[in-house]
Amino acid sequence: MTASRGILFVMTGASGVGKGTVRHAAVPELGDVHYSVSATTRPRREGEIDGVHYHFYDVATFERALAEDALLEHAEYVGDYYGTPAAAVDRALEAGRDVILEIELDGARQVKEKREDAVMLFIAPPSLAELERRLRGRGTDTEAKIQRRLERARVELRAVREFDYLIVNDRLEDAVVAFQAVIRAERLRAWRYSEAFVLALQRAT
């Protein structure tokens, strides 16, 4: 309505920090937002649906997508590939829909390089100790995987300054309000409004 093109939001934060929970709680009040479903070669967890939580690719399919340059970013993490199919993202943005990507730091950097106007959000845990508690509570990872995720979280936290926004997910309600505020505020940036919209405001009648 006000802008012809959607906004690309990139959400980064450690496994277990609650990115998905924040997003799910925030999005219903935000109107038409497209969530980009990542592709991954990691095994499907109980309850996960192909095409909803992830596109579950086998390794050969993933490597073909890479070869065809069909991914906006990709990373290998804890022995598995993760990536963002570019086509669905581009279609949504061109249709004027905002897009949310939920990706790791390496992927976020790749997106920012390709799409300078991406809005970068970092979701941090209140502390690494709290993140460890959440990872254990989830009960989906081996001890070794938990340790690797914590080490990765420590490394990612050093990159906070590369991001536009930092949201600390301490109380979920607060993090949801914060996330919604970022999306809404970015939509209000003066430069995003079309010239036609601004001219219409100046109409006398």
Place this chain on the structure above:
Amino acid sequence: MTASRGILFVMTGASGVGKGTVRHAAVPELGDVHYSVSATTRPRREGEIDGVHYHFYDVATFERALAEDALLEHAEYVGDYYGTPAAAVDRALEAGRDVILEIELDGARQVKEKREDAVMLFIAPPSLAELERRLRGRGTDTEAKIQRRLERARVELRAVREFDYLIVNDRLEDAVVAFQAVIRAERLRAWRYSEAFVLALQRAT
């Protein structure tokens, strides 16, 4: 808590657009925000309280403040002086409180020149015709003053692109949510967090 210094928000928009109404409705949920009370030489309207709605200065007092460089910005508008006493703004920012200034375009530009990090919000009416209805509904201005305000509004609307954010005050509830989103999102900017805060996130315990 997260940042040592408050954020300076500058709110600009035509008389009658509802800046004050939006701000009053938005601020109670925003925690500790300091509203900078302008000084003016215009006559006090019924119900206005000195020091609350404006600091009502006589012309001599205003010109003395100007001579002493005690104003962050000033403007003459429809025959009256308006200005922002700098001291109270600086005290609040240094104490870590966010500050909201509600000022005309000329003043907003002066503040932006002096304070590069000021966050600039433009509040627009849905149309000039709607603004005219609101000004007449307010019933405080002569016909000549209404015409001058409308002409000023037309000029100010051309400057929308100089601002960081544009909020169209069509439905009040929407404008309040939008205003709150801008304040909240700016508080979440990664660069505003203190180094101590970011380091604390990386603590293992």
